[in-house]
Amino acid sequence: xxxxxxxxxxxxxxxxxxxxxxxxxxxxxxxxxxxxxxxxxxxxxxxxxxxxxxxxxxxxxxxxxxxxxxxx
Numbered sequence: 001x002x003x004x005x006x007x008x009x010x011x012x013x014x015x016x017x018x019x020x021x022x023x024x025x026x027x028x029x030x031x032x033x034x035x036x037x038x039x040x041x042x043x044x045x046x047x048x049x050x051x052x053x054x055x056x057x058x059x060x061x062x063x064x065x066x067x068x069x070x071x072x
Contacts, residue, residue: 006039008066011052019050026051041069 009029011022026045033040043065045051048058 004037004039006041007033008070009033009040009042010062011042013050013052013054015054019052019054022050022052 009026011026011029013019013022023045026042030040030042043062047061047065048054053059053062
């Protein structure tokens, strides 16, 4: 049997939605992915406000994190 598929999860907000909703979205998506039998990677929630990507700089931080994790 092959390796289990792993999803890279990104949680984004454009700023006009309540940021607190990101916390619930993180929990819901992680549960959905793991309940379906897959693995996931996600940037630590503490690295950005509300644990989501909202600004260009946060997007660049996520891109760097993803590159570092995937291409160690």
